[in-house]
Amino acid sequence: MATKARQAAESGELAEKIARGREIMQNCTLCPRNCSVDRTAGETGYCGMADRVEVAGYGPHFGEEQVLVGEKGSGTIFFCGCNLRCVFCQNYSISHCFEEECLTVDSGQLAAIMLGLQEQGCHNINLVTPGHIVPHLLSALQVAVEDGLRIPIVYNCGGYESMTALRLLDGIVDIYMPDIKFFSSESAGRYAGAADYPETVKRAVLEMQWQVGDLQIDDRGLAENGLLVRHLLMPDAKADSESIFTFLADRVSRNCYVNIMEQYRPCGTAKAFPELGRTISSDYYQEMITAAKKSGLTRIESNDFSQLLAKLFSS
Template identity: 55%
Template sequence: MAPRSGRLDRSGKDKEEDSEKSAPAPVYLETYARGELDAKIEQLEAILEECTLCPRECGVNRNKGERGYCNSDRQLKVSSVQPHFGEEAVLVGTKGSGTIFLTNCNLGCVYCQNYDISHLGYGRVMSEAELADCMLSLQNRGCHNINLVTPTHFTPQIVKALKIAIEKGLHIPLVYNCGGYESKHTIELLDGIVDIYMPDIKYGEEANAERYSNAGDYFERCKEAVKEMHAQVGDLKLDDRGLAWRGLLIRHLVLPNGLAGSEAVMKFIATEISKDSYVNIMAQYRPMYKACEYKYKELSRWITMAEYREAISIARRYGLHRGFHII
C-alpha cells in the first residue's frame, strides 16, 4: 500500500543544533501553516460530547465529567514525562525519545506491564498548556521526538496542546504510540498531525483478544486503523543518523503458548500493509498484573527462545525483513 500522494515531499529544516543532515520538517508544521489545525481540534473536541474516540464508542459526555471504559473525563491526566532510552533505536538516538505517558487506557489487558498507569490511574491532572510546556521541555533537553504513550483517549487534548507548543517553537517529530485498538475515524482526523505511528498489533484472533484485553473485535479494528496509518505516512523512513522521521512502526509482543496469533498478524502486515514494514517483534513479555492468577495460568510464564524464534521465522516466511533481529 503506497502512501497518499503529496505527503512526503516536504521541505524545511530540523532546527536541532546537533543534526548532521536535516530530515523534512514535521508534517504538523505544514498543517498549522495552512490554518487547518483549528478545524481538526474542533472536530476532535466535539467527539468528547458523545465519546467515540475509540472502537468502544461509549457515548458518554466527557465534557460533563462522565467516564466510559477508559475511566477518563475531560481532564487530561499524565503519569510521567521523560527522555526514554528503552524504546526502539530509531527513536532513541543519542538523546532519547521524549516520552509522555498518558494515564488510563481503552484496553483491559490482564498482563499489562504498566497497569499502575493504565488500570490503576496513577498520574496527575494537567492542562493543555502544561502538556505543551512538557513537549517543549523534552525538545530543549535534546530528545529526538515527542512520544505520546497510550494517547487514544486524550487525542483532542493532545492536539490542542500541540498547537500551543507549535506556537512556542516545537519542531521535532510527533509519535503516536498506541495499543492498536483505534477508531479509523479518529486516525483520519490525525492526518497531517502525526509523523510516526507506532501501534501494537497484539492479537491475530478474536477469542484471545476478548479473553485477555476485553476487546473481541480488536484485530478487525486494528487492521482498519493500521491501514489508514500507513496510507497517511507510508513505511518508516530514517534520516542520515538512523533516526525515524516519518512512517509506520509496528510492535508485536510475543505471548507464551502462541496466544498472540503471530501467524495472522505477520500475514496481515506482509499482504495488506507492506513487506517493507518496520516490525519490532518483542520478546520482553513477563507475567504481570493478573497474568499470575490461576484463571490465566497459560500466561503465567516468560516466553521461551523457541517461541520467539518461531515468531521471527513466521515474519521472514512472509517476506518481512525490517525491525527485528534474526537469532
C-alpha cells in the first residue's frame, strides 16, 4: 500500500510543505502555544526544542490498539519534548525534563529508524507526541519514502494541535490518533497550562476527520487510514468524558473508532493534586463504556479478556 507521504513526495507537495514548515519555525506558531521564537536560530519555546529532534526510544510496540499492533507490532518512536506537558504524564521524564539518554537525530537518521522498524515487520510508523517537530518529520519522511518506506504513518498526539500544523500534515498522515484528555477549560488549565485545550482539540479532531475520515481496517484487521480517537479516563471526570463521547458521536462520526483507556495512574507531579491521586476502578470504566455506547458511538475498543491475553502473549 502506498502511503500518503509517498504520493506527496512524488508530486512535490512534500518538498513544499517542508519549506513552509521551516518558515513557520522562524517565528514559531507550529502549535497553539504560539511562542513566536526563532527555533532555526537556536531559540526555544514552551516545548523546549530548538531546531532538532530528540528520540527517547523506538521499537515494535505491543501495548497499542490491536488494529495497530497486529502480529508484528506498531513501529513506535518516542520523541523528547512536548507542547502540552500534563502534570500526570506517563512519560514525564521525556516530555518535561529531556532525559540524558534522549538522542539527537537528523532527518537521515530518523528515516533510517523508520525503515528499520518496517524491516522488523512493524505494521505502521507510530510517531508519539510529534506536534513540536512536524517540519523535521516531514524532512525525514521525504528521505524514508524515497528509500522505500511504504507502511502507514500514525500521528499519535495529545490533541493540542494547531491548524497550521494540521495543514502541513494534510495529505501526509495516514492515521491520526489524538488522545482527547479534557473538555473543561478549568481542568486543562490546571493540569496542562492550556485552558484553550477543549476548543483547540475540538477544532483539531474535526479537521482530522475531514482529512482522513473514519478508520478503515483491512482484511487482516489492521488500520490502514482514518481517525482513531483515544480518551484517557481521569479520576472524577465523568462529565468531561460524557461530553467528549457526545461530541464525537454528534459532531465527528458515530462510526468514529474510540479507545477508552482506563490505565490512568498518578505519574509525574500528579501527587501534588490530591484529586488526581486515584486510579480508575473497573466499575467506573464500565460506567464510561456504557455512557459511550449511549451517546451513539458504535466502534469502541474495549479491554476484553481475549484481547488482553493476545497482547500479553505477543509482547
